[in-house]
Amino acid sequence: xxxxxxxxxxxxxxxxxxxxxxxxxxxxxxxxxxxxxxxxxxxxxxxxxxxxxxxxxxxxxxxxxxxxxxxxxxxxxxxxxxxxxxxxxxxxxxxxxxxxxxxxxxxxxxxxx
Numbered sequence: 737x738x739x740x741x742x743x744x745x746x747x748x749x750x751x752x753x754x755x756x757x758x759x760x761x762x763x764x765x766x767x768x769x770x771x772x773x774x775x776x777x778x779x780x781x782x783x784x785x786x787x788x789x790x791x792x793x794x795x796x797x798x799x800x801x802x803x804x805x806x807x808x809x810x811x812x813x814x815x816x817x818x819x820x821x822x823x824x825x826x827x828x829x830x831x832x833x834x835x836x837x838x839x840x841x842x843x844x845x846x847x848x849x
Contacts, residue, residue: 737765740835747843793838806832
């Protein structure tokens with residue numbers, strides 16, 4: 737996770753918190769990064785045996801309101817890409833699978849219009 741954040745210096749203004757927890761074959765990463773526009777990314781990944789199993793990537797305002805987010809919690813079976821989905825004024829299908837995918841989407845929006 738940290739390497740993905742560090743690979744986007746034109747998008748990530750600062751990494752405000754970063755934690756890595758290891759319990760047997762389960763590894764969890766949590767971070768909060770500030771974007772260049774002043775909003776934040778709240779990030780959570782769970783890896784089991786080296787495979788990304790669960791993720792949640794949410795962009796929030798400085799006041800903490802959710803702007804949009806991507807996750808793979810299995811609570812929207814109606815979405816074509818279930819369990820992957822996107823939250824923003826509703827729930828839609830999402831091809832996002834990794835933090836790098838999210839950062840690429842955001843970077844394209846912020847830096848390339």
